[in-house]
Amino acid sequence: MREALEGSQAIARAVSLCEPDVVAAYPITPQTHIVENLSKLVADGDLHTEFVSVESEFSAASVALGAAAAGARAYTATASQGVLLMAEVLFNIAGLRLPMVMTVANRAVSAPLSIWNDHADSMAVRDSGWIQLHAASNQEAVDTTIQAFRITQQTELPVMVCMDGFILTHTMEPIDLPSIDEVRAWLPPLEFDRQLDPEDPRSVGMLVTPDFFPEVRHSHHTAMRKSLEVIETTDADFAQAFGRASGGLLTVEGDVTARVGIVAMGSTVGTLQAGMAHYAAEAAGPALLIKLRSYRPFPARALRDAVRGLDTVIVIDRAISPGMGGILGTEVAAVLAGMPDAPKLVNHALGLGGRDIPETIYSDLLAAIRDPDAPAFSVFDADMEKLPPEDR
Amino acid sequence: MSDETRLTELRQKFGRQPAAPDETTGAEPTPREAQPRFRGLESGHRACQGCGEALAARLVMECAGPDVMVANATGCLEVFTTAWPESAWRVPWAHSLFENAAAVASGMEAAMKARGRNTKVLAFGGDGGTYDIGFQALSGMLERYHNVLYVCYDNEAYMNTGIQRSSSTPHAATTTTSPAGRERMGKRHLKKDLLSIIAAHHIPYAASASVAFPQDLQRKVRYAMGIDGPTFLVVHSPCPLGWRHESRLTINVARRAVECGLFPLVELERGSLTNVMPIRDQRPVTDYLQLQGRFAHLFGDDPRAQQKRDHLQALADYNVQVYGLTGAGPDPADTGGAAAVGRSGVAAGRR
Ligand SMILES: Cc1ncc(C[n+]2csc(CCOP(=O)(O)OP(=O)(O)O)c2C)c(N)n1
Ligand code: SF4
Numbered sequence: 001m002r003e004a005l006e007g008s009q010a011i012a013r014a015v016s017l018c019e020p021d022v023v024a025a026y027p028i029t030p031q032t033h034i035v036e037n038l039s040k041l042v043a044d045g046d047l048h049t050e051f052v053s054v055e056s057e058f059s060a061a062s063v064a065l066g067a068a069a070a071g072a073r074a075y076t077a078t079a080s081q082g083v084l085l086m087a088e089v090l091f092n093i094a095g096l097r098l099p100m101v102m103t104v105a106n107r108a109v110s111a112p113l114s115i116w117n118d119h120a121d122s123m124a125v126r127d128s129g130w131i132q133l134h135a136a137s138n139q140e141a142v143d144t145t146i147q148a149f150r151i152t153q154q155t156e157l158p159v160m161v162c163m164d165g166f167i168l169t170h171t172m173e174p175i176d177l178p179s180i181d182e183v184r185a186w187l188p189p190l191e192f193d194r195q196l197d198p199e200d201p202r203s204v205g206m207l208v209t210p211d212f213f214p215e216v217r218h219s220h221h222t223a224m225r226k227s228l229e230v231i232e233t234t235d236a237d238f239a240q241a242f243g244r245a246s247g248g249l250l251t252v253e254g255d256v257t258a259r260v261g262i263v264a265m266g267s268t269v270g271t272l273q274a275g276m277a278h279y280a281a282e283a284a285g286p287a288l289l290i291k292l293r294s295y296r297p298f299p300a301r302a303l304r305d306a307v308r309g310l311d312t313v314i315v316i317d318r319a320i321s322p323g324m325g326g327i328l329g330t331e332v333a334a335v336l337a338g339m340p341d342a343p344k345l346v347n348h349a350l351g352l353g354g355r356d357i358p359e360t361i362y363s364d365l366l367a368a369i370r371d372p373d374a375p376a377f378s379v380f381d382a383d384m385e386k387l388p389p390e391d392r
Numbered sequence: 393m394s395d396e397t398r399l400t401e402l403r404q405k406f407g408r409q410p411a412a413p414d415e416t417t418g419a420e421p422t423p424r425e426a427q428p429r430f431r432g433l434e435s436g437h438r439a440c441q442g443c444g445e446a447l448a449a450r451l452v453m454e455c456a457g458p459d460v461m462v463a464n465a466t467g468c469l470e471v472f473t474t475a476w477p478e479s480a481w482r483v484p485w486a487h488s489l490f491e492n493a494a495a496v497a498s499g500m501e502a503a504m505k506a507r508g509r510n511t512k513v514l515a516f517g518g519d520g521g522t523y524d525i526g527f528q529a530l531s532g533m534l535e536r537y538h539n540v541l542y543v544c545y546d547n548e549a550y551m552n553t554g555i556q557r558s559s560s561t562p563h564a565a566t567t568t569t570s571p572a573g574r575e576r577m578g579k580r581h582l583k584k585d586l587l588s589i590i591a592a593h594h595i596p597y598a599a600s601a602s603v604a605f606p607q608d609l610q611r612k613v614r615y616a617m618g619i620d621g622p623t624f625l626v627v628h629s630p631c632p633l634g635w636r637h638e639s640r641l642t643i644n645v646a647r648r649a650v651e652c653g654l655f656p657l658v659e660l661e662r663g664s665l666t667n668v669m670p671i672r673d674q675r676p677v678t679d680y681l682q683l684q685g686r687f688a689h690l691f692g693d694d695p696r697a698q699q700k701r702d703h704l705q706a707l708a709d710y711n712v713q714v715y716g717l718t719g720a721g722p723d724p725a726d727t728g729g730a731a732a733v734g735r736s737g738v739a740a741g742r743r
Contacts (some may be wrong), residue, residue: 021506022499050502054495055532062492062529066463066499069486072506074499092488196461196484196500198511205487206474 002176007138007169008033010177011077011103012040014142016047017183018101018149021072021190024052024063029115030165031079031105057082061089061102068098069204071195073149075100079165080107083121087128090158094129096205097220099152099192100159101145102130106266106318107165108353116354117165119266119318122295123327129220131159131227132296134265138163138173140246144293146178147234147246150187154234155227156194162295164267166354178242186241224297231294247291249299252306255286260366261307261343263290263332264316268350268357272316275362284363292328300335307336310343312369317349325349325377348380355381432457437480438472442639444603444629444646445469445545449516451603452543452627455610456617457483461500462514465493465521468552468631469545491525493517494533497540505539512617515542519560520550522626523586534593534622541616541623547631548583555634559584562654563707564700565686567634572689577696582707587626591660595622599659602628604647605730608657608669628655636685648680651727653708656715670719672728674712677705 005013011034015023023042025035041047050067054060057078064074078086083104093100104122108114122132131151135141141163148159163169178186194204208216232248239245254276264272269291280286290306292299307313313336317326324330329347336342346369351357361381368374384392432453439446449469461484464470470487473480488496497515504511515533517526522544533540549567550556557570562583566572570579590598596619601609609627616623630646632639649655650669654677657669678701681687690697690704712718719726 022502024499024502050506052498052502052536054498055528055535058492059495059498059529059532062488062495063499063502065488065492066486066496066501067503067506068499069496070461070500070503070507072499072503074503088489089492096488196486198459198461198484201458201482201484203474203479203481203485203487206476206479207471208476212476 001179002174004172005138005175005177006033006172007141007163008105009037010138010142010175011145011163011169012037013177014145015075015101016041017178017180018075018146018187019047019073020049020075022050022052022064022067022074023076024054024060024067024074025076026054026057026060026078026082028057028079028082030107030117030169031077031082031103033169034077034103034105057085058089061086061093064100064102065089065093065096065098068093068100068192069096069196071190071192071197073190075102077103077105079105080109080115080121083125084109087125090125090128090130092205093158095216095220097156097223098158099156099190101148101152102158102160103145104160104162105165105169106162114353115165117167117318118352118354119162122160122162123319126296126327129157129224130296131155131157131224131231131294133159133161133231133293134295135161135163135168136247136266136269136291136293138168138171139175139244141168142175142177143238143242143244143246146183146187147238151227151230151234153188153190154230155223156192157223157227162266167267176244182242186238228294228297228299231297247293249294249302250290250292250306252288252290254288255280256288258286258288259311260285260369261288261290261310261313262316262365263292263303263313263328265292265295265328266318268316268318271357271359272362275359278359279363282363284366287362287366295328298331298335303332303335304339307343308339309341312346313343314346314348314365314369317347318351320349320352320379329377345376346374347377349378350380352379357381429454430457432460432481432483433473434480434482438475439468440631440633440639442632442642443468443472444631444642445518445547446472447642448545448603448609448627448629451606451609452514452613453483455613456512456514456541459510460512460514462486462516463488463493463497463500465515465517465526466490466552467518467521468547469516469518471552490521492529493521493526494530494540494542497542498533498536498538501538501540513538513540515540517542517544518551519544519546519548520558523560523584524558531593534590534595534624538622539620541613541625544586544624544626545629546626547629547634549631549634551631551634560586562704564690564704566689567686577689577694577700578686587658587660590624591663593622594663595624597659597661598624600626600628600655600657602646602650602655602657603630604643604650605657605669608730612659634686636688637683641683645680645683647727647731648675648683651675652677652680653712653717654680654704656711656717658715665715668715668717669730670723670726671712671717672719672722672726674718677701677708
């Protein structure tokens, strides 16, 4: 049924449809509306779950960890400083290979303090071993949340659903929410073999000596690589059941004759789509838009296939690694390395700390590749006039 | 070695499975094995000889299990009982991090509630994981009223990382981060009165216990297990390595801590003091201090040594006074009476 819903409200409803046993969360802008909406669903008796209102994000993640270990379907949500406060627990959850779902309402990380969107938070825990899926729209965020519960059960890898703070979380859109019966039919009950159970006592989280540690990491990496297929088939299966897909690992759209590709994640994709619709016929020219949905695991092969034959690939980052450059850009460069006739790579950070990305960015990005003096990486929308000369 | 051989060797190695646990020897069970007590924590782990924490955990498990699950903080107990693929635990047991045992336990308890199970959740931490870094998660767990028994094994320092001071380390004790020297006489600060802070959460039950009084300890565990709500037990658990006393003296050292008044055994319900173990004959604190190397500097020529001993005596006397630890004559429940009780009955009267 289609309803006009705010992004956060839609996520709360989607989580509720998946009937988690335990929800633990702590408020932080711009995730707050998700927790508030979930609390209201519980208060109204529309969601029967153990809702644990913890005293910190650190405990939110820890409660979810304990619940998952004890065989519960667990959920949490956070953003920004909350992600960083959780960091130690996030690595732990993934290392224990516990199934759970977390929404990250992507927000910049302090200092300077900013409540607005970029991807520095989820990027900071990129190597924690969680699956990270980025939603480009609220409908995708809703559908990806439901899919995430199935992916996590199948892979025993925790899944982070990333959605841009404010841009998505606080935007009202018509959303198609499935019915609870449809979700029940599609999402099997959680059966977690390694759950803590007095009938079959086992120890989890034991000390592991160097005799076994590399094997643990290797199998985690293998599980992540294998989850590429699960993410793809889950989306396909979802499309069959509900009539719409969320973009598998990545999707490619635009003019197939284009010589330039743009790789982006999250809501930037929507802005670029709109820009392309307006300006592709003008001086800017056509481009292939590559929407990356699965950031971890990184779909290297699919990305190589998507850019094969292009002259230039522009990679948009919404986070930077100071001293290196764009994070996604660096990874795409690694994936293209060694590829015969690899396209030239251009990397820009955009929209850091919530700087608005206008539709005209499409033309600006395409115009910039014609500049022979352009640096390999730039914070594209930084206004040098605002900086003292020595900082430019 | 040829590349080929090396490769075959590596392949074999990568396919290697963890060793299967040893077959049982078929030998007669030892008297301890033949005892009908539930053993949630097995022997054969890697604790030091005379480890008070190992003893305390075994005593707790005996009367808590088997329908329990444990969330264990990082620390000695976690490390000496595991090391993949071996585990000394016979109950479901999870270790996550140093500072989140109470929160992990909260999640386990929420899962049990959501799934309609009655399995009791226990959380274990050392004093570092409880008084210091895990304090916030513990306070949150108590305030949210989770049905969890939290047991703090108090060995008064971070032992697992090599004896560093915690907020539970007693005044004047030396540790590697509160050493004695020309300028300092060990730890400058006081032992945190955690139990009062815990009691201020007005939880149903909070108590202190000691490995020197196992029957009293187990009674407290049983009582806490029967309560549907948050309960807390701090168990004084000597660490021969960190306190620098002989391994065989663990029980003696623990008993003297109680008998001198430095570690009072008390019970608080909903924030009010409801019971104490009276001290039959209060010992001077020096009887306790002199058994341990961590207080050795208090017995040298340094003029400040006497001052520190007096300070510790005053702290003990203060406990005796505020908790009313002076008994009204010999009593089976006082330190003299309780010490005469073994785990199988009154020691003095045993066959
Ligand atoms: C966040 C974090 N900081 C530091 C450590 C290192 N560490 C592991 S155990 C430990 C001390 C444990 O002390 P305590 O809780 O008193 O338990 P004990 O070993 O004495 O039983 C420390 C500092 C850690 N594991 N995690
Ligand atoms: S160091 Fe102390 S607490 Fe740790 S195992 Fe040894 S005796 Fe026990």
